[in-house]
Amino acid sequence: MRLVLERALLPDGIADDVVVEIEDGRFTSVTAPGLERNSRGAVAAREFRSTRLTGDSDRDSDRLPGLTLPGLANTHSHAFHRALRGRTQRERGTFWTWREQMYAVAGRLDPDSYFALARAAYREMVAAGYTGVAEFHYVHHRPDGRPYDDPAAMSRALVAAAAEAGIRLTLLPTLYSSSGFGEPVEPEQERFRHQRAEDLLALADGLKDDDRTRIGLAAHSVRAVAPDQLATLAADGRLLHVHLSEQRAENDGCRAAYGVTPTRLLADAGALGPRTTVVHATHLTDEDVALLGDSGTTVSMCPTTERDLGDGIGPARRLRDAGCPVTVGSDSQAVVDPFEELRAVELGERLATQARGHWTARELVDAGADHRALGFPDAGAIEVGARADLVTIDTGSVRTAGTGAAEETAVFAATAADVTRVMVDGRVVFRRGDDEAIGRELATAIEELLS
């Protein structure tokens, strides 16, 4: 397959009239006649005229108008939380409103409804420009805590949902053993619970990687998983994700229980390193930042969720400077929009410091396109040999028109509504207009679940 990208973000900068060849889901050729002329500095001089963008991709099927980006990685998702959007804000939407609603939804899921909801949520993600997702999955059992006949029935529902939606899935069966630092789980949490790390590993062993699926592991948090369990998961060798220091109460509880910060606890359990992704990392000490950076641990910031839950603003720039790959996740699905997520990383830093200028737009796009935490280091760049993911945005919408069609357009002007076409592994999985059907699918899945 051969495509001409009107304008694209390549590893070396923005280029016009980029010709890509794709075979077996990968780029076999990427040529950019004007790349040298059009590298970062020169773009500002030669203004992009978005009025050129009136081309029609259907009429001229091998030419994509607009700005094409690499595929974006959603490094933290709880798919079923999509059913909570707009609902956890009722009354004044306190933390208790949120928690009550979250358990109510979790309690209603079965493999069929989980499949239907996740498929719709993943389709929303694809429509927003995410080409891979890490699913932090803890709804394992029947509501009363008994395993399904197939103990991996809920996991398989997610694998099937992602396959139908066309998004790569990194499934993270999650260990959840305690309601907090050794306390037994509450009744609503029975369906999340594995008492032994080995039980979770057995579940993971029953699932298989394929070309578009990775099976990793997650530890819910240092609240829900004990140090020896953390060590067992870390020793397994798979990708490992863990919620970390999202709220101050977790830090206080960890110090009370173990005398150390959650980050130090993870470090001592051998759970930090390049295979590990910590999620949130909002409230850290200087030593925590150094431990995460020195170990090359990835951080998944989820700023739209962190806003929604009132977690606070994590030190993204400091983590990056310390050595952590920084990525973003949609987490609670309060917002599914990688562009909003990426700009929120910079805008959060601005609110926290009352100064601008922490991240360049290019650094943010690169953070968004980093698929290593998903176990797909071969995705996220438009270059020969990489997986053929392409996310095209309209540079002439009311939001993006006149903004220069550069990285800044993607990060500081576009929203998910500006995505016109998404390709994953060489296959087109979304075209503008498909979103109407996705809206209907979301409505049906959520209404059937809640009715």
Added chain:
Amino acid sequence: MRLVLERALLPDGIADDVVVEIEDGRFTSVTAPGLERNSRGAVAAREFRSTRLTGDSDRDSDRLPGLTLPGLANTHSHAFHRALRGRTQRERGTFWTWREQMYAVAGRLDPDSYFALARAAYREMVAAGYTGVAEFHYVHHRPDGRPYDDPAAMSRALVAAAAEAGIRLTLLPTLYSSSGFGEPVEPEQERFRHQRAEDLLALADGLKDDDRTRIGLAAHSVRAVAPDQLATLAADGRLLHVHLSEQRAENDGCRAAYGVTPTRLLADAGALGPRTTVVHATHLTDEDVALLGDSGTTVSMCPTTERDLGDGIGPARRLRDAGCPVTVGSDSQAVVDPFEELRAVELGERLATQARGHWTARELVDAGADHRALGFPDAGAIEVGARADLVTIDTGSVRTAGTGAAEETAVFAATAADVTRVMVDGRVVFRRGDDEAIGRELATAIEELLS
């Protein structure tokens, strides 16, 4: 004209199948057969099924599917800043990047290009659900500071732009006399400058209110306007808007120059009260909050701009509790989306306090629909006698589907991209699909200005 609203937000709550009659731009009848049943509490019980929303407003022209809200008020705008979107973020987008670009754009404007850019920017606002806008207008003269032959030429360009876009305009000719606490203006600021408050009043006297235009006044800030000038503007009796305590440096400068906070300076000049709107109000003392609240001064929060400029998070809830009407503005046009602006008020409070639950969604919609600061107290409600503004949002989009189609859908799920139809004063000024042409108009206006 008679319309049936599938679902609407009325003063008493959400109602289905609302019939409105409109004559001469006002509601003459509003009937809601199911209002009592469907008031706030009952909505949660009777789930809205968004699959009903497949009706086509063109086929059934008097029935509007979706959720219809009152018109939203943009209480702070600098229309020409729309040309800066995506551009002030280049390199790392420091404050100096922003300032340099802002002056560069301001320096290029003339009455024709100002008209073209403002008309496009106002059309983007209408498409986002704003039905009225307060324009804080300070680009008065030729670039070298000489007045135009018609000293109000730039003001008239804005009035004409708003009329063509179909948005109500509250034009605020702005006094800008000093680059900071008595310092003379810099060369780039010559075109903003009136040395005497009386000169600005003469400009305002040359402009006229009409049914859809109000002429008010603005003082740029306590930096740019001296206390005696503030007193002169306040004594005039028109609406008065002023930037207040957006950044800490302004507070420090004011204390150094006058020994008081900016809020106290305004109070002493007689410039607070129900006719006054202060913009930002980010960094306030307890006494400032009390002065603003006790005087009934309106506050215009501009949270997406305040994020972008790194201003900080203002005490919106405290101001409201103290007695201030709180409203929102798009200010720098970094984002033109009233829904994003409104949720940012609550989400900012959450980030600042690390707790949820400061504002209900209904309170936020009401804040967004408060048109008093624009001098149109008769707008912003779907009730008999009010101006017939209606903003309809799609409740079945990928963002809004399954969220319950209540106030929470508008504030916590929708974006400007979900607006399907906007009516101002009984006239339809936007229908979904019009946004393509608006994008082209924005691109042309900005590219011609910058080329």
